[in-house]
Amino acid sequence: MKADFFKTLGHPVRIRTLELLSEQNRTVSELLAELGIEPANLSQQLSILRRAGLITARREGVSVTYELATPEVAELLGTARAILTRVVSDQVEALEGPD
Template sequence: MGDARQPLYRMKADFFKTLGHPARIRVLELLGERDYAVSELLPEVGIEPASLSQQLAILRRTGLVTARRDGLSVSYALTSPRVAELLMVTRAVLTGVVAGQAELLEELIETGSVPESVS
């Protein structure tokens, strides 16, 4: 994930860049539930096999997932349950943000600051 001598905030930024793709987030969410074979991930993530392979390679390179060969198939797992925790915390933060935005919009509509057509 980068040079260990770089400042921690840069390493964190690189980490969050790794998370900056919807398919990678979806894969990590699924792996937070259980290990998955690539064939099981495909319909759940909804992208082309080559693209899924590429996203899994990125997650492997950055140490977020591990791959294990089972005969002809390859199964993936999270390297740490903390990854699933991070996604749950992110969900809680976003839920709060969205609720706050909805409240603000409601207030603005009530005070007449926003035309009804926006709501």
């Protein structure tokens, strides 16, 4: 299950979508404007995220608003960012070598 979970996170559009939703709930049109992808592609990625239980959708009139299913999703993204920042920082230090 864990491998499938991380596989779901293994697509740049899905990661960016989750990052945007961690900032605030967004409609499909807002996501399209931010992501700059085709509606069919966004629909597919949102469907994958919904099936994985990472986001939920709420219909409001003619629009659909998406939000993170739990705050832990945003925490996971923040932790991943911190890990990657540390890895890059360590790599830069290794490349610079001792003074």
